[in-house]
Amino acid sequence: MIETHSAAYRRASFALALGSFLVFCNLYLFQPMLPVMTEAFSASATRVNWLLAAGTLALAITLVPWAVSSEMIGRRKVMLLSLFLLPVVGGLMLFAESLLMLSLARALMGASLAGFAAVAVAYMAEEFSPKALSLAVGGYISANSLGGIAGRLFGGFASEAWGWQGAVAGMAVISLVGAVLVARLLPAQQHFTPQRGQLRHHTKHVIRHLKQPVLWVPMLIGGINFALFVNLYTVMGFRLVAPPYHLPVSWASMIFLCYLSGTLTAKLSGSWSLRFKPLNGMVLGTTISVLGMWVAAIDSVSAMLSGLLLISSGAFFTHSLAYAWVSQKAKSAKATATALYLVHYYVGGSFGGFYLITCWQHWGWYGVLAGGSVLYLVLYALCWKLGSLSTISETSVSAASSSSSSG
Template sequence: MIELASPQYRRVTYSLALGSFIVFCNLYLFQPMLPYMAVHFSVSETQVNWIFAASTLALSVCLVPWAVASESIGRRRVMLLGLIAMPLIGLAMLVSDSLVAMVMLRALMGVALAAFASVAVAYMVEELSEKAFSQAIGGYIAANSLGGITGRIVGGSLTDALGWQQAVISMAIFSFVATLVVMVSLPKQKNFTPQRGMLRYHNRALVKHLQNRTIWLAMLLGGVNFALFVNLYSVMGFRLVADPHNLPIGLASLIFLCYLAGTLSSKLTSVWRKSHNSVSGMATGSVISLLGMVIAYIDSLAFMMLGLLLISFGAFFTHTLAYAWVSQKATHAKATATALYLVHYYIGGSIGGFFLLYCWQHGGWGYVILGGSALYAMIFILCRLLKNCENRSLLTPQQPDSAILAPNTNWEAK
């Protein structure tokens, strides 16, 4: 196993952080461009949202298949396949002359992104010692967040200054160079053993998780939370470039710096859990996020930015607690459970955009508050149901379902 502070450790952590960074840069590159692309293709806000939703939706449905494939062909090979495909797909977008072609290529990009996102943590678990992994995972998650912020700001700024094609070309070149660095620096796996016949195990585990209300409710909650969080930002992008603000796309893309409030709140969840209940924390985060949505109604840039900061703080707080809840409450196949949570998470982000942008299109931010409030009501209902499930589990503790464990239980830690 690779130990903390060793040269191999630095190679693994830097390589995976760089790979994660470019994955999330590419995933969110087009989000600030949506107002520009709506004009470019002469389509509505809800129609142009397919450019963003196609990639997140494709990523969500491909996470588990890529994870299963990596059991046979290896984590490193799967990750590199995804990274190599990204700049090629990006360059192909330059010749797309219709919204349909662009959406199809963005969906293909989501498939490529899922290859890396689905197995990077499994690679770390297998190759790093427990102490080294505990340190490395923090840098990996930070790279996710920074990649998302950077991709959005770069996409908006370059589109505003040079055009969307130049933004795509720049990201493709950067992705290609970064992929070469990862290929050279990421060590080959030494602790991976190919597994055969895992598909049936995964399928049975997925069914069991979906039948477990304590887990599935948290997955639904995570999906609704992300549907609100990421798409309130999309709507705000359209709001800032329209009258009366008329901000350039490059300046409007700076709103994504408000994501840093979520980076702070995700770290504070560990403090909350020491003396408070996780479900109450999910509800608290949602109340803070709801408050931000309402404050953003005030048509002032200062209040809109304050609203976004609160939305980010609350949504990340809720997401971190829900994600940890799923991992803790799963009595078997924890890796499959967390992957299934991410499936719900990204599907929620894909679908939520059409709903909130429809509200924006037909009634401005006032209608967004009405539509968003309905989604927040769903979150609070799910929190109540989760609390009931938790109370019942305290009265009658559940035993692990050992009947569906894989023959090689080492997979459980992957």
């Protein structure tokens, strides 16, 4: 097993973090450009949201097929194939001449990204020691946030300088260089045996995971948490380019620097899980995030930025703990389990955008507050449910242990 502080750990954790960085750069490249795309294609905010939603939804739909494929051909092959598809699809996007064509190309990009996202944590769970896994997952998710920041900033500034086509071309070049580096650094698998020709077997694993509330409840937590987090940022982008602020897209994209607080808390989540209960951390993260949404209601740029810092801190903390929970609680087919978590995560992000953007278009930020508060209440209810399930599970294990000892 790969242990912390070893050369193999440094190589593997860096390669996985770099791959994660590239995935999220590509996934969120268009998010800061959505207000501009409404003018470019003479479309409503809800329609251009497909440029973000198509990618995340396609990613969600294809996660499980990629995960099942990795059970048969190996995690590393799937991750590298996924990364090398990014520059290819990026090149195809340059030929899109309508919003529909560009949205379809973005869906293809999402499907390409899914390969890496579906199996990276499963690779870590199989190749890393338990202690190294907790730390590596935190670092991996920190790279998610850094990639999200970089992709959005690049999209905002590059599109203003060279148009959206220039932003796409630049990201394709960056993706190609990064994919080559990951291929050179990522160690070969040592603790995985491919299982070929067992599609029905893997389908049974999907059904088995979904029948375990201790797994699908944190999956729902991840989905709703992401629906709030990513789309509160989207709505804030529309808010800042509209009156009375009238910020250019490049300046409005700077709000994504607030992701850095999430980078820090994602990393801290690994240390938290070693000392405290992960569920308590999910409740804490949700509380910090909802506080941020209400702080952002204050009509000043400084308050909005402070609110976004809190939203990022809480959301990434919750996400890291819920993601690691699913990976650790799944007793078999870990890649399928983590892929199912991400299905919920990205489906939440896709449909959450239409929900919050509709609240914004009809009732402004106070509509977003009302709609967001409903989802946060659902999050608290799910955390309470997971706590009940965890207590029941621990009681059952304790009873089984006592019975075994007495026998």
